[in-house]
Amino acid sequence: MISDSLKNIGLYQLSFPHSNRIMDYLDTTDLSSLELGRHEISTESVFILVQEYFTKAEGEKKWESHRKYIDIQIVVSGEEYIGHCPTVLLKSKDGYNDDKDITLYGDDSTEHSKLLVPQNHFCMFFPQDGHKPGINVSGESAVRKAVIKVALR
Numbered sequence: 750m751i752s753d754s755l756k757n758i759g760l761y762q763l764s765f766p767h768s769n770r771i772m773d774y775l776d777t778t779d780l781s782s783l784e785l786g787r788h789e790i791s792t793e794s795v796f797i798l799v800q801e802y803f804t805k806a807e808g809e810k811k812w813e814s815h816r817k818y819i820d821i822q823i824v825v826s827g828e829e830y831i832g833h834c835p836t837v838l839l840k841s842k843d844g845y846n847d848d849k850d851i852t853l854y855g856d857d858s859t860e861h862s863k864l865l866v867p868q869n870h871f872c873m874f875f876p877q878d879g880h881k882p883g884i885n886v887s888g889e890s891a892v893r894k895a896v897i898k899v900a901l902r
Contacts, residue, residue, distance in 0.1 A: 750833050750880075751873040752864050755823060758871060765819050765873065765899050767795045780825045780895045794900040801893045804829050804885045807863075812839050812854035812879045818898040820874040822882060824866045827892035831872055832881030834861035839879045854879060876901070 751761055758775070762768035770791045780799070788797050807830070814836045822831065838861075839854040846852070861879075865886065866872055874880045883892065 798896045817850045821897040823871040823895045825893040828867040830884035834879040
């Protein structure tokens with residue numbers, strides 16, 4: 750897991766595949782005006798999902814992880830907490846869903862970290878990183894997020 754200001758994302762280029770294409774895309778794209786939904790960056794290998802939602806109480810959110818893609822979650826506006834826990838400490842709820850590339854985990858009292866992710870910051874999650882995005886900071890608030898999905902193979 751990596752968490753930092755978006756202006757520093759170039760420092761981590763060796764940490765993820767297709768980094769040159771992603772850096773070019775971020776340099777030339779205004780994430781705040783990009784339409785909601787999926788946009789291709791580099792065919793199926795790299796794409797971006799633009800979302801808008803309201804944060805929720807931590808107990809209403811679910812742990813998740815992915816096997817095929819790295820998540821680069823960028824908070825474009827607003828702020829949220831994102832929970833982080835190694836997947837080896839979580840218990841799968843229904844197993845891995847290959848079609849959706851997601852494992853959901855049951856709510857439990859596992860010790861975990863909670864990261865504050867303000868506007869123009871990102872978190873990068875790898876397959877071993879359970880994460881729980883969209884948690885309230887100080888009550889429900891609007892968030893615009895861009896999630897770059899980076900294929901591992």
